Structures are given as structure tokens and as C-alpha cells.
Amino acid sequence: MNVQISYGARSADSAAADAVIRFVCKSELKAAEPIIQPPMDEALRVLYAKGLFKAEAEQTEIISTLGLYPAAHIIFAGYEADRGATGLRLAAASAAKALKKLRADSVQVLLSDRLRETAASLGTAFAASALMEGLLLALHTRHPLKREQSERFMLKEVAFVPYRTAGSAADAALWERGMARGKLHAEGVGYARDLTNLPGNELTPERLAFLAEELAREHDLEIEVIDEWSAAEQQMGGLLGVGQGSINPPRMIVIHYRGDENSEQAWGLIGKGVTFDTGGISLKRAEGMQEMISDMGGAAAVLGAIRVIAELKPAMNVIAVIPAAENMPSDRAFKPGDVLRMMSGHTVEVVNTDAEGRLVLADGLTTAITRGATKLVDVATLTGNVMAALGIEATGAVTNNEELFKQVQAAADSAGERIWQLPAYPEYKKQLRSNAADLKNSGGRYAGAITGGLFIGHFAEGLPWVHLDIGGTAWLDMSRGWEPKGATGVMVRTLVELIVQRE
Template sequence: MNFELKSLSLAQAATEKCDALLVLLGDDYKPAKDGFSALIGRALKDGDAQTKAGKVLALYKPPVVQAARVVLAGIGDGSAKQVRSAVSAAYAAAKSDKLKKLVVVFASNPSAAALRAAVAATADASYSYTTTKSKGEARVLQSVLVGAGNADELAGGFERATAVVAGVEFAKEWANRPANHATPTVLAKAAQSLAKHARITCDVLDAKAVTKLGMGAFLAVAQGSEEPLRFIVLKYSGAAKSAAPTVLVGKGITFDSGGISIKPAAEMDEMKFDMSGAASVLGVFRTLSELKPAINVVGLIPACENLLNGRAVKPGDVVTSMSGQTIEILNTDAEGRLVLCDALTYAERFKPKAVIDIATLTGACVVALGAVRSGLFSSDEALAQALGAAGDAAQDLCWRMPLDEEYAEGLKTQFADVTNVAGRAAGAVTAAKYLQRFTEKYPWAHLDIAGTAWKSGAAKGATGRPVGLLVEYLLTPAQAAAK
């Protein structure tokens, strides 16, 4: 979809020919003397329109406007959160099969954060998955013109917002694809497609290479599937070779049946989303390809299926990880941490300044935080604070969870160095404690996105989270260095 930023007053917006015009009204709005502003002023005075966030008034072909439909939407104090809420509500009111060109205009000058929120909300509301539909129908909305009186000073923020949208939609695309259209091999090809962009390279390791590396935990998960595993290594090189990279590790279970510890049949189709961590890493690299920041980033994706056949790993089996630690697999449905631990060990070779793993890891995190915030675990205070602040700025929220050493007690076993599960209590925490064992050589954080990576029910589909959070985190220090 094509986004454009333009300096527009309400009077100028009224002359734009489009299928729908969304007008964002803040508490500070004061009507001018032109006909359109006067119409809005009367609607506000009569109480039909309101500046309260999310309140909308739909108008059909008002005589002072070129647009076929007009929606007045309140944005309250103009914060990013309220703008996002308002645009979502306004788009729902304007949505139709004929909505190809949309104009979104701020009645008062917005902040950079508010502008970015408007772009993100418009893209999210208009997104549709079409890849495996027989008609191959295209997205209805083709172009969005965003208007603001202070457009010139917002150009940089607008470029960043549209680049994040490209990354979020790339992540959505791959997370939404059915498992037979997103096998480890196909996912690797998606990663390789990113290498056509400047500064990005991609290497893909097969089972033979992974075996040579000693990734016994990763291999154990993959051995129950006919689909071959792939270990994907993406590199974005925007800074000097001597600059330590940030490493992003994305869980790439392209379908998770649970293995021998099989999942219930209900909603098992949603386990195609179990590679949403991997999809978010791909999405971040898609955004980096647009913005070309002066940083170095590595993306690691251990990709395989977790299925069951005569070779599948069994509860009670003991495997040896790349780190040399032995693992007793008590539950084959706790497979994400098995593929991640070998990738976390592999990350050591890059001498990273930080490593962040992203995974749809535990149902326990869904119970704890629902779909609002991702779970954040970190052994490094500065890294945890930076990720939390990035989530707030990007409206891609997370919540820090504990890592007390006492939580690791349940991972002890007399048959190996560690087990892969520690019972139901504090399941999200004990999973993070397991991963922490493999991260002693660098600052580390873990994002459990099991509750935030996709939606169920009528709105079933990937959210593209936490691409926004990760991009915000990566770019903030780069921006500080550029000043």
C-alpha cells in the first residue's frame, strides 16, 4: 500500500478527491472560518461530534467536501494511544468495498508519535491476507494520504512509520501462511529474499551442518518430521565490522503438534503461528532494508516442525545441546526452548552487545498477561529498561517478569543437567529460567509473545508483534549516536 505525507489544512483536505476522509479532532481543536471547519464546529457544538478518543461521526457526501464519505474522529489529548484508537474506529466506520483512496488529516498539528500511530493503525485496520485464496484478491485500499499542518517537520518520523508497516506486514504474511505453505525450507527462502536488499546477507544451514555444530536439542525436535530443518542466519551490516551486533533469535516452529505430548485437537490449526518469533525477525530485517540505519544486527532462526512419527523424540529422552549441557525432555510440547537454547549458544560467536530471543513460548504467559502485553524477561537491567521503553514508545507493550533463582529449582533432575519443564506453576518464568542457562556470555532478554503474536476467533490472524518494539529498540541508540 502506498502512503504519502502532505501539508494539509482542513480546508485543503476538503478539496482532496478520495473515497473517504478521516478527520482527527483533538481537544485543542479550534475551528477556522472555512466552510468545512465551520461544519465541524457546528457538529462539535451540537454534541454530534466529540473530541473524546474513539468517538466518531460519519457523514455522507457533505456539500463542502470532495470525499464520498467523511468520518470525524476524536483523538482526545492527541497521544499515540488515543490516535491509534481513533483511527481504528474511524476506519471501521468508513470501510467499504469501494475504499481505494483514503485521506487521513489531523485538525491540529500532531506529534511524531501521533503521526506514526495513525500510519500504523491505518495499515493494521486495512490489512488482509490473500496469499492462499483462490481468487487472489488484492487489498482494497490502495493509497493513503496523511495530512498535517506541520508535515515538513514530520518527514523523518513518517519514513520510519511506513518502514515499520512494511516490516509488520512481512511478519504477518509469513505467520499467517498455513504450515504447508511455510515449511522450514520455504521460510528459509523468505529469508533469502531479503538478501536482495543492500547490506543484508543470508546463510541457511541444513541438518548436516547443524549436526556438525552439535545442536542436539534442535535436532531432537526436528527428528519427528519429514520436513528437513533449516537454521537461518541473517546479517544486516550498517556499521563498521568492529561494531558489536544485536542478535535477534526467533523461534521458528513452523507447525507444533506437541509431538508425543500431543496437543488437543481444538484450535491446533493455530499452531501454524508458532513461528511468529521467526516472522518478527524477518519483519525487522524488512524494516532495516528500508531505513538502512548505522547499526549491525544478526537474525537467527532455528526452523523445524514438531511432529510425531517413529523417530520422534520421547518423554524421558536425554539429548546434548550445543553448549554441552544435557537435557532431559520430560514434555515434547516444550520444544521451543529446545531449539532456542542451541541458537542462543550459536549467538556467542558474534560477540554481541545484546541478544534478544522472541518466541511464542508458553501458554502460561497468556494466562499471566493476556493479549495486551508480551512477557519480558532479562538478566540485564539496562537492556530490560530499554526494551520496556521501546515497547511504550511503539505502542507494542511488554511487561517485565521475574527471574529469581528459586524458580530454577523445578528444572533439576537426576538424569541430566536440566529438564525442559518444571511443572505448571510459573510456567512462563521457569521456561525463561531454562533459557537463561544458555546466555551467560552476553546481556540477554527473552520476549514471550504467546499472547500477543496472533488473534483468535473471528479476527484470527497474526498481529506482526513485536516488530514495532524491536525496531524502536534498535533505532533509539542509533538515533542518539547520530546527534
């Protein structure tokens, strides 16, 4: 995103901006206090009186100034202060959609005294980041591949401008820092979305590894790409088993971020990278299978997060692991009844080849542990079953460590991404017992999201671990809030908040 961001006093020539955004809450409309300018205020209050604009969440009104104001259009966006950072993100996202209608390249965001009070109560830098995230993420949508390629609409300039009273220099520094961080977050999510939206014939495991190498080179990160021959030497039976049915061989991608050379502690972030999932021999139904390009949404989230982490440079060590494979049916494909020996030495009876993500993730966790990870978070479009439980509203979580989960939950709350913890009772593990191996790769339909997560947790070797099932949140059939139709880039910002931790 090449958008230029700034904070400061409003330019004398406001006409330089294509549009102005003014966030409005209901109490302002009811009060007699000025909003922006008498003629515009009167027009807005008339709409409020008629019930046409109520300053509710995600509601906007575009008013043409007809020369009565330096900018051509004013976008009034409703916001609900009691919804915290999520309210700010939603308001900014709705304003962004109005900007897109106007094809406005440059915008001034007027920060009223009330809005700045809300920001201060949340943490000014945090609130500024939330506003910038909502604004930029709502504009970022899928860019289709067409013969006549059009340019994706993007903002060129965004200025946050204190309105009515100016803030202090310290306040300005907080707004500037928050804006810059919000822009970085949006770039990381946009990167993940673009990766996930790539068609399966373009994004093979080898291509994903190449893009990861480009990312590592750009940010001066250490990267190791394990091909099928090295994977065989390291006995990655899960990764190889899933990938053996495809002409496109699997890859295990390992990226190291070293922010504290004196610490032996390291986060292990593991993202499922199944670049296309047909279900293998246990073939999926044809309807909707094209959306299985999103089955590497976990890998995209981890890569998007490591991109932001490398920019922010926290004093933490992170090992990002992407087990990448393509699950295809063929004469070489693994099949129900096969027994795979995993990298950890455990054996797994395959009862369903469509439960493949947990197999590659099992080797991913072992890879992270052997590289020095001391606490683990995996992100995966693991099950459709999680949607039966939570719909598309929340990411499901399974853990073996409540303290670690609380950290992940707090990070998700800061990011405005919903996570719901699923129970991990010992009785669920009984569903994974096998007569042919140490365990089987599916416990059946009942509690499938839980047993799928617990299968992965079996390979955590007792280390603190959280599993995030984004099967319902990584891909949407229609846009909502700041998330577009298609890939959402969910969990990028949660992972960043977890590692970096806001001030």
C-alpha cells in the same frame, strides 16, 4: 504497501480524495471554534448533544457531505490527547476501519492546530509515524486463500494536510520523515503477519529459509542457512531433536546486518521458528491446534524487524537467528526421557516434547553468540502459561540484565506494545534441575512462563539477555485497535525501536 504518501497544503481539488479524516477531541466539540465547515460542524455537534458521538477513543462518525464539501465523506475520529502516541494510533486505526467501509482508495488527513500541538509535545516525527502506523496497520488483515481470489483492500494515497494554519518548512520535514518511517514500520509488521498466517503445509522450515533468502537478497544482507547435515556437524542437538519427527527437516537461519564495521558490539535477535507445533509425542489437544501455524510468530517478528532495519540503515550490527523446525509425532520423533546434547555442550532431559521452543532457541542463542552477538533478545510464542498470567494484553519478559530490559521496555513503550517483566528469582531455576542431565526442558505447570524463559537464559552464557514471550499476543481471536484477527506481527516495531532508536 504501494500507498503513496504526501504532506502539504490541501489541494484546490479535494474531490480527488475519496474521504477526509478529521481527528476530534472532546474539548473541540464543547468549544465554539470551527472544526471543518459550518454545516458539517453543526451536524457533528448535534450528534454530540444527543450522546451519539462523544469523541472517545476508537469512536468514529461518517458524514456524507451531499455536495457541501469537496470530498464525498468526512470521517470524524475521536482521540484522547492525554494517551500520547497510543491515542493517535487508536484514532488512526478507527478511522482506517471507517475508510474500509467506504472502500476509499485515497484520503486526506486534516491536521488541526490542536493535533499538531499534541504531535509537537510528543515529537512531531514520532507522532506522524504513530498516525501512519495506526492507519496502515488497521487496514492490513489476513488474506485468505480461496479459489476465487479477491484483492486485499489497500489505500492508494494518503495525504497529511495542515488545517487552518500552515507549518514551517522544518515542521513539514519532520512530518514527512515520520510518515515515511511509519509506513516502513507498517510494512515490516505486515510482512510478519503474512508470514505467520501462512498455513503449515506451505510454510515448512525449508520454505521459511527460502523466504529469508529472498529477503536477504532484496536488502543486500548476508545470510547463512544451516541444513540438517551442517546442524549435525555443529552439534545442534536441540534443533535436530525437535525436527527429527517431521519429514520436513529443520533449518538454522542466520542473517547479518552490518551497520558499523568498526564496532565489535552486535545485537543478537533470535526468533522461534516452529512452523507447526503438534506438541510431538506429548500431543496437544485437537481443539485450536490449527492456530499452531502461529508458533513461528517470533521468527516472523525478527524477519519483519530486520526488513525495516535494513531500510533505515542504523549504525548498528545485528545478527538475526531463526531456528526453524516442525514438531511432529512419528516413529522418528524425540520422546520424553530422551537426553539431548545441545550446541553449547549442555545436556537436556526431555520431560515434555511440547516444550520444544526453548530447545530450538537454546541452539539459536548459541548460534548468535558464536557469530559475535554481545547482547541477546529472543522472541517466542513460548508458553500458554504466559496467558494465565497476563492474558492477551501483554507480552511477558524474563531477563538477566535490568539495564537491557529498561532499553527493551522503552522501545516497547514507543511502539505502543505492552511488555510486563516477570520475576526471575533463583528459586525458580531449581524447578529445572534434572537427575539425568544438566537440566530438564520443563519445570512443570507452576510459573511455567518464568521457568521456560529461564531455561533459555541458561544458554546466554552470562551475556545481557531479554526473553519476550508472545504466547498471548502473537495471535488474536478477534481484532482490537490496529491489530487484526489472526497474526498480529507483535514485537516487530519494538525490535526496530530498540535497534534504530527514534530521534
